Amino acid sequence: MSKNKEKSFGLWSLLPYFLPYRKKVILAFVALFTTAIMVLFFGKAIKYLIDYGFNRVDPHLNLMIIIFVLAVFVLAVAGYYRSFLINSVAENVINDMKQKLYAHILTFSPDFFTNAKTGDIISRLTVDTIIIYNIISNTVSFFLRNLVLFLGGLLFLFLTNTKLSLVAFLVILLAVLPIIFIGKILKKVSYQTQNAIASVSAHIEESLNGIQTIQAYLCENREIANFNQHSNNAVNSSLNKIHLKALLVALVIAISFGAVSVIILVGGHDVLSGKITAGELLSFLFYAVLMATSLVGLSQIFSQIQTASGSLMRIGELLAIKPNFPTTQNNGNEHNIAISAPIDINFSQVGFHYLEKTQQNILTDFNLNINYGEKIGIVGLSGSGKSTILQLLLRFQQVTSGQILLNNHNINDLPLALLREQFAYISQNCFIFSGSVFENISYVNKNITKQQVLSLVENTPALHFILDFKDGIDTLVGEKGVKISGGERQRIALARAIIKDSPILLLDEITSALDNQNQKLVMQSINQLANHKTVITVAHRLSFLSNCQKIAFIHQGKIVEYGEHQELLALNGFYRKMFDADINFN
16 A cells, blocks of 8 residues: 555545534534633633732622632533534544445455455554544544643733743744654654554454464464564554653653743742732733643644544545546446346457566457357366456456457446446355354345245255254354355355346356265256356366356466367367366366
């Protein structure tokens, strides 16, 4: 993933997420400014109480105390609404961001996920968004409050005593310099820290998925060492960030409260000489301390904002990624395209290679016509490009030359949703979701009832194994279907394809985990399902191709033999050799 998105996705990029909640944001700002104004009011109240309330009889003293109490009440109420509104907005903003990010990730082609680490993507969706939530809910409101208190305190300082205010102002300029300098370093370190934390998540996710391999090869200690290294790198990066944050706070504290000491010294002499009153000095000190604490708070918040900037950069990198190929070519007529049976498929001079392997062609000048309702088998040695043909049809990959047509429509001109509606796809490593058998079968059609699924199971011999489960179609299959066998997963995927009921059925090595008996049951189910459908079957077991009308043998990215089973055997070529090997093996 690119790491140069800092300018394109900074804190200002959050603004569109706030717009739907602008009313709450405005009310939160009103509450925030109200709390700040009440705090600033206390400085003037202190001056009044010292100079008038406690030194002489003042008929307005009781009124002043009542006003003071009311100010405290207003401060508490405004503080409640500030906290409630800011946090509720933060929850909605982060929820919207997660939904947008997740929806965007689902537009990436499968090729993207072969290079990206799942754990890192999950970290961006979870850890980074939590950091941004904390910034919005806590840091932003505290930043604005401290900023208002700082600027308000500075204004009241000048209104109270100009000479002392100039001393404070010079200190402010000294304090700003380390904030800017260290802040830039913090932003870079924060980005590195988030990446280090994400690498820990990625390693955990990968090792848990490969737990059987790790244990089978007695590599537990190796993985523990690898994890410790990732974890230590994350800790060291975090400690570096903590060091910079602590250094920044220490410098600001030293400068800010050093200025307060100078003010006490200069102001004390002015009180003794009668130039200012004791109440004026205490009021000034109140504002000076308020400014100092606000400045310290701003420095801490500034370092937290740099951490959030690192997280925003990581999220921005994901949002900036474009799918490997667009949904349509946007030629203006895609909305007028309609595809309906009968559907003919034509591969015309198709070439394909992976982007990172430009010198290694998977398909070269590949040509194949498939008429509606035909049953086509595709065979070949491993790596010959068999499965790639199905990947290209679904536009999981993009052809690098030539074109694929559905009823004379280039599939690149079809909206992806329209294109993929035409196919029911069963892969060799078919994915099973955690949940029940029913949830997996009905995944493609949420309107289907349990009774309909149960009827399908009862009338499909290949699915009768589900009836033997203790809870039937309500049986939980575990994460990635870990509680059921590979063959059972493939047959549940078959049921899912039956439910989708698309005009074209794509089968990619779907009997790899089946014994001969269950393979025959699956073949019977497919024959029943595909009576009026086009079927493209990729298989390494030639016995599974017995019902195919035509068989294409792929070698080095091209069809070298094509015809019926007996015709290919008569050629005594590639297909014959594979057939003989398959017979001997079984």
